[in-house]
Amino acid sequence: MPTVRTLQEKANDEEITMLTAYDAPTAEIVDESGVDVILVGDSMGNAVLGYESTLPVTVDEMQSRTAAVARATDDALVVADMPFLSYGADESDTIQNCGRMLKEADANAVKLESGPHTVSVTERLVDLGIPVMAHLGLTPQRVHQLGGYFRQGTDEESAAEMLELAKAHEEAGAFSLVLEHVPSNVAAQITEALEIPTIGIGAGPDTDGQVLVLNDVFGLSDRSPYFSEQFGDVKGEMERAVAGFRDAVESGEFPAEEHSYSEDEIDDIY
Template structure:
């Protein structure tokens, strides 16, 4: 069916056919609706909204309640796209059972169809438990933003042979544990190519070169909504931030000059009521003062 919701099986089938697909972040109803109607098959409600929407320096302050709020909005804006919800920092690291409860909320209360967790071998027991409970899980390797302090900043990962070997092993382990896809963030392109060829599940790149099965970008980067330089891995397909600033400046100028609103943006009196009637009411009110 044309409007049927995309499933994890659909994404796996796209990988098997060699059909690449695009994924984008979405954090609100309006954006989700636009992306869904544009045909984007998968949307990520990333904890990156902590930075691009809420203004934090990292994703770490994002809470489960924050995530639920945004996931619900995105789900309401979609009919077809698979909606994946990030699990925020410390919602899945404390214990496997707590991770299950929190992931369950994102699915049951938030309406997401899948969750995403960061990490390799350390999160494998969690991935196994969630998938055994019927919760689809997307993995995330390479630059995992929730580990920013451990990495010493947002830096390219897998920079040594040992680290590359570990990342490849982690990717295979995540797939074996039941992950339906894995995000590869900010790693050398040749490494991502090897991982992609070694897995039967889709790889989704962000700063991982052209050989991944899919690509994901932050919508604010794609549209250049926030002024300033973009990350190296991002490409602005439109400068919407500049367009917004120009539109707002024109609006302010029109208000100041009196050219907005016009009659076209104004409402008329109902039938049987004339401007003189209203003026008389105004005069009477003024007389009482």
Template structure:
């Protein structure tokens, strides 16, 4: 066994080196901007609620985009069935399949090192009951490697949430406007307006919390109601069109980056005009090809 050398005293007249400063514990714990390189877990999410820390979540559907968000410190990435609208060319989230979610979730997991990756259970993957939900959620955990799954519905989905959580699969719930119900809603209306609707939304949020969900998305909910729900729960709320008082906020990344064509929902803030930038780059490339400027000598082998 190697013998450790005794600590040497500084020579006479010499100044002892200052002791190393301890790492900032808060920066290690923080979800956004944290220094830990390990995967974010649902325990970290719970601790953030206790600290009163707000955190961001974005959707992701491929390894390259996910790696950018991961490197930017986004702590939670959602492989949402929103891929139907913004990635796969469907008119809604309804046609998205388990195969599609699984393939793209695996890509996002491969593209990340720190973010907690949450995958949606698509329409038809859990409505039959808890056993169906467990079978499909297990596939996402085993085959794609995600750290949690998300499903829509409050009281109506509580039994599914309970079985998944008791089986070791963390669940993010989703209440308020649930896009998989677009045909029942006849569109995407704000939910929870009026006393009866507000009380139902509160019951839905508490039902998934009691079933074991580690967080709950509140979509298209009046800000005052979302604030009340957030105060009433011990699990974090993730707002999308639900005001400032939620514990976290999520956006579909193509909306956030200005890649989505046409009108975007009122709750979207565009931080970039990516569609315009990408289109400009494509046109510049095309003009260089047509004009004979590309490939130039520096792009050519001899």
């Protein structure tokens, strides 16, 4: 079974790879490719559920999607991304919601979009045996507070605050840290200061690993962040397959004889 300890050990020798997945078929593809971590991200709100942001994603949706991913995964570490307001407001609710991801969805860990309010939350969850991945920099659940999806840590004061928060979450027991949309030199210094591995997205090459949203990697997104990369044209292949089906049905080519079965014993039922 994959563990946070094996992930931390790998960070000393080679880059960590992490991708999102939201269902069993794609999780199986990602797992078989040898990616280290599958994040069941609240990015499912934008990526697969049709929401305009991550904010509407519910605990039930996260639990269902995480369970589907976990059922299809053998080797990767499965991390459930805790939705907006599912943690931090009430300790009992936080523990119950995060615990569900391990008890009912078979996740290996949870991820929290972090701030000063999640240091004690992280410590409490870790004390209870729930591994926590912290997340600093751009935290999309705060989009209304931030005014948009802007780069974070762009001045000395905010960069220093991010470093102190990173250290605080490490001391609280977080096993790794996502750094999103921060200057590469800031991410490099935070990585150097921590013992736990950092995983970057839009944070430059000097973190201990990299994560991207699978829709961007597959080429499914109409618009991708500048810091992502499309490594395939899955959308194009899907469009060609759907068009091929439509044309074959309309022309009478599908279904062909090999797609059908006739029962010789039945001569007349009408």
